[in-house]
Amino acid sequence: MIPDVGPIPTHELFVGLGVAAAAVIFFLEARRRGQFDERLLHVVLGAVTGGALFMRLGTWLQHIDLRDNASLAEQWLYGNRSILGGLVGAWLGVHIAKRLTGYRLRTGDLFAPAVALGMAVGRMGCLLTEKPGTPTGGGWGITLDETQAAGTGSVAGVPLHPSFVYEIAFHLAAFAVLWFWLRRRPLPPGETFVWFVAAYGVFRFLVEFVRGNDVAWLGLTRPQLFLAVTVPLVLARIAWRWRTGAYSPTPERQLTEVNA
DSSP states (O other): OOOEETTEEHHHHHHHHHHHHHHHHHHHHHHHHTOOOHHHHHHHHHHHHHHHHHHHHTTOOOOSSGGGSOOHHHHHHHSOOOHHHHHHHHHHHHHHHHHHHTOOSOOHHHHHHHHHHHHHHHHHHHHHHSOOOSBOOSTTOBOOOHHHHHHHTOOTTSOBOOHHHHHHHHHHHHHHHHHHTGGGSOOOTTHHHHHHHHHHHHHHHHHGGGTOOOEEETTEEHHHHHHHHHHHHHHHHHHHHHHTTTTSOOHHHHHHHHHO
């Protein structure tokens, strides 16, 4: 475990690097698609602001009795960070910013590869500072000494699933598919982000079984309970769009693919 890199907390450093990487990819794709104007900067600001707020506050509701939860100030200062909460907050922030600025173009195709690469970089900070996962008999496990285990709430001397390595690999693979293939396919505007969210939701539900997060209900963690509700809705939307012919290539979209 590496809690700090010089004077900078490791987790915050990699979150910042992830945001920077995502911004570069976002604006490169916006320029390629001819979507860039000054209002897009406000859309990005909305995504960053919403993501930051919900990443910190998204785990506030831990108990049905609201009095048992931390105050919002305590949650902001000391609460857990949630990637899923950050994604929800960023999505809300984008829609609010677009409504306020009057930006009407779909931005999902710009955000999809940017978010995938940004999360791959950001998860490096989690890998270096947080509990790796549950015990594994595989030779690829991460073994912590007593000091490292005490700092992360893990078991010392036992190989643990490198769950964040699994997630980094997923996001790198998703970025490769999005950047080198899907972004040039004749899909309806914004759909690549929907596909990315669906794929990540399924992956995250499965990887939670080896993350070691606290079980909340019926053997599932809180992220799994959230995903058990939201992922079927996203998959149902994709299925409905498929059935209604939204993914059937039109001459206009085929021409866009040829000229990309």
